[in-house]
Amino acid sequence: MMKRFIKSLALAAILASGSIFAFAQSSAPVQAEEQSLLGILRSNAGFAEKCNACQRLRVIGTENSIEALSRLLSDAQTTQAARYALEGMPFPEAGEALRRALTVSSGNIRTGIADSLGWRKDVAAVPELARLLVDESDPAAANAEVTALGRIGGPAAVEALKLARAHTNPSLQEAVQRSLLMCADNFLAANDPQAAAGLFDQLLKDPASDPIRVAAWSGLCRADSGANPERVKAALGGKDEPLLLAALKIVRELNHVATWRACSKDWDRLPAEAQTAVIDVGVRFGDEFLPILLLASRSSSASVRQAAWLAAAKSSFPPIIPSLATAAASGDASERPLAREALAMMAGDKIEKAILAEAKQAGPAEKVELLVAIGDRGDAMAETLLMKNASGGPEPARLAALESLGKLALPSTVPFLLNLALKTAPGGDIEPILQALGMVCRNGQSHEKAARLILDRVGKSSPQDRVRLLPLMAELGSPEALQATLVAAREKNPQIVKEAVRVLTQWPNASAATALLELADTASDSTLQVLALRGAIDGLSQETDPEARLAKLQRAMALAKRPEEKRQALGQIGQIPTLKTLEIMKQSMVDPTLVNEAALGALGIAEKLAKDHPQIVASVANEVLAHSQSPELIKRAWTLRGKPPGPFVTSWLAAGPFTESGASSALTLFDVAFAPEKEGAAVSWKPLSCTGTADLSSLFPGELNCVAYMKTTVSSPADLDGMLLLGSDDGLKVWLNGEVVHRANVDRGLVADQDVATIHLRKGPNELLLKVTQGGGGWAACARIVSRDGSTIPGLKTGVSK
């Protein structure tokens, strides 16, 4: 007994604590381990223990394990594990052991052993498998023997399977033929297409099912490519649906030019789905494909045209471009995006020239598509054409050309775009031009050169022109651009100053913040002051130095004359977790106009600092509870303090489910008043008890897109204010004494206390009613009522009236 216990421990150490990762051992310990495992196999250990030992022997077992493993093959509880070990061993002796066991076994045990011999491709097992198959009475074993012969393959297996085809139960015929398919594939893999084709051909003459017929036909296509042109063409143009489906797939797989040519010649006689296959394949065969592509582009079948556009995207045929432009401009909704993509994706030098030429002569709608394609393609050769179209002419082409100039992002187009912007009449649409310039500025490769050109031009411009180009400064975001903008901000013209400040507020980094603070301090116009201050605070979110950021935010607080800007600054100060910023928050909490932002900031800072400064926790929580009226913040203060809220409501009445005909979502039922919301309406209420979460999906199983109601009575010892904590899956609407106190029309999972509402309870009974929506999945709700500081309210009782 003790010996067995020790062996069990050894195995447990390997399989559990020694873990799955126990293979990396040197040979001596592995030999010892094998001996230990063999000891288990030879002992009176239970089947689970022996199976686990077999599993390990799969990896480390040597010839020495074969005899002990083979003894387990005849036991129904251990045979699978023993096979697992033997099947994976490279030793011929493992095969011998399996073959011996095959002969003397039956039923599932024989089934498994035959399967293992098949996976081992044990040619020596063929005679015995064939012999057993002749008289096999067990269908599962017969199937395994047939399958094993298929896996092993070779002439002897084929002969055995052919015999089985003649003699065995008809129900086995499909398995036999499937195995012959495997044999044929084995011949193909062994580079013997003739033998494979012979077998596929035989199967095709008398298939047991359509899947076998399809497989045999497909196999024949792979094995006998010489006859494929006529074979595939006939299937594609024929009425035999399974073969048509197979042909559609195989013609794409074969990549066989002769077959494709044969099908192409019959283009007009092929159905649309076959034409799409011919198109898919044809794109691989170069110039020969062009006539077919042009034919397809004119097809009345939308699916054929779509295939043509997909193929065109992979080709480089200039003659298809006019058709693509027309399809992109005025084709079916289903083909337009494909045609556009093809125009953008076609590769090759000739394509650029062809698009350019076509764009010069195309109709207005087609021209727009081609101008857009030029931008998508990044065709720098089209610079002149784009500039010409951007300068004037019809609006759609002008906008398309500007967008493409932006996408090209060529520094050489910057002077043109600047001129165009400055030429635009005041009040004209300068925005697309600036957007194009902005795209050039944002492009990584052209940024630097574009910046120099723009700054140079701004420097030489009149004040009026300069103001028109100022938005580009924020795109550049460089020190030089900042300087140019600040110069504008000091102009006397108030319009220029205002525009400069507006641009500074859009600055992509914090470098404009100091200047904006100065403007907020010195500007005579109060609107400008506020604009500058808000921009400064926004910009400081990009400041990476926390000390500099805090100093500037404090200055912003000091400059702020309105609570809005103070709150904005506090929001950012709260993102800097230090004891100093915490003090700022606490001081600001006393101001009623700032209390919520300050409380939020204080809580956020305290949560981050609590680990290193536990002493701050209680004081911050108390300050928040003393000043804030926000349910969310009060709940966070409780959490910070670490005191759990009071007990859940555990006794409810429930009614449901309620829905409307055709309701496709629970969200639409949120405001539909069902009987429990209607005074005096008859409702069938059911008791619903829980420990915390009331599970409506158990009470009303299998429901979707509906609602249920839960109600209970809250008995209060006095008139008092409290907090109602709620959780729901999915949405939730809550009434207290008939008044809605909370709404959350959402699709969500339940988290206790995820919602909070402030409530007023009157002395005596109060009716609490919940409406819980159900879209799908879980359906539940929970509620509890606590005092403002989160503690249980003495004397408060909840529950269903008896």
Next chain:
Amino acid sequence: MLTHMSMSMPQSMSRRGFLSKSSALLAAAVAPTIIPASALGRGGLVPPSERINMGFIGVGGQGGGHLLGHAWTYVPGGYVARKDVQVLAVCDVRKERRDFAQKRANELYADKLGKPGFVGVNAYNDFREVLARPDIDAVLIALPYHWAAPMAIRAMRAGKDVYCEKPVAITVREGREVIETARRHSRVYQAGMQQRSEYGGKFRLACEMVRSGRIGTLKEVFAYRQPGAFYPRPWTSTNTQPLPDGLDWDLWLGPLPWRPYGGETGHALSGCFIGDVNWAPHHYDIIQWTVNPDVTAPIQVEYENQGSSPETAVIHYHYANGVVVHSTAYPGENVGNEGGACFVGTKGRIAVDRNGIVSHPGTILNDPLRSGDAHVYHANSHSGNFLECIRTRRQTICHPETAVYTMNAIFIGGISMALQRSVKWDPAKLEFPGDEAANRLRSYTPRPPWIL
């Protein structure tokens, strides 16, 4: 019962029919396009003879989500809401699941088709009855890991096209059988690696950017996730719990070694054969899509021990094109955690996951892809791509060879972890050359009668 099936089957469904009107539906898979309802029949539905008839095998969280539409399934309203699909069968070894799925699907069809009392969706415990139905064109498989490949293989042998949730196989051998069966029977197959099609094209963008050289020459990839693999945990157990009503435990186990019901059903029996093969496929699928290795070239899997437990080890895949993939996160980069990766090249890096895509320098993502750049298979709807390929017989965006190549990357990394040493893998031969211990971990023996 077959009698019942034939009585409640919807109107005659021609298998030929779905081919003929593929035009309007192709675009739905390629680009978001609204098809006018008038073009499609009643209420925007495709006429019955042109719908794809489907069976759903496994209708738990994922399969039920695909059927009825919930999170993670990317099909608003589920397949029952699709105009081009008719669900005929739901199948689950848990009675309450199949009954619920059947009830809801019938209710939704009753409403959609304007036929009160519609009962055209049948429920089955045994998948063999579903596969025997000649009127079913395709099956959606969302099963515990150990059933994925065996079920897909059986379905394809029965002439069905297959959508299969990942992991699509739990051993190298199973994966090879999936590929061979799909090829042999000319079936359309798509694996549930939705990141190739969904998430606004972020993953495709990253792939095309990297392949187009936007970060220079790709040198390293950070996978943010360890691989998993077939490795032995205890073969069986004697732990016994009362069998829940309506659960066909023997069929749930299928090819796995028998054990009494121990309270465990879900994606997989805890630790039985399988490491983390559930999430890792998302990461490594996107990585291999982007690395674009020669799929026949050897892969060196380097095992780096870190700390006392091999479970904390780091795996480095050395691809023949020189790219090294690490199982760790890129230091300091959070994007990549949710099914993604960080690709590092000689000129910058791109990190992508379900939540975002970022580059360093940031301007890399500002320069759009051009016509001469690398472009990969483009689909904006995973389910749309599957259904479109059923109609056209094109290859899906995640066909068996791709799905299995990804799974094998995960298996070989996991086998390296199991052996606590580096290994070399030959993807063409599907073997570890000269490494007998590693080779023994490429398969397992299924329990009769569930042999392949």
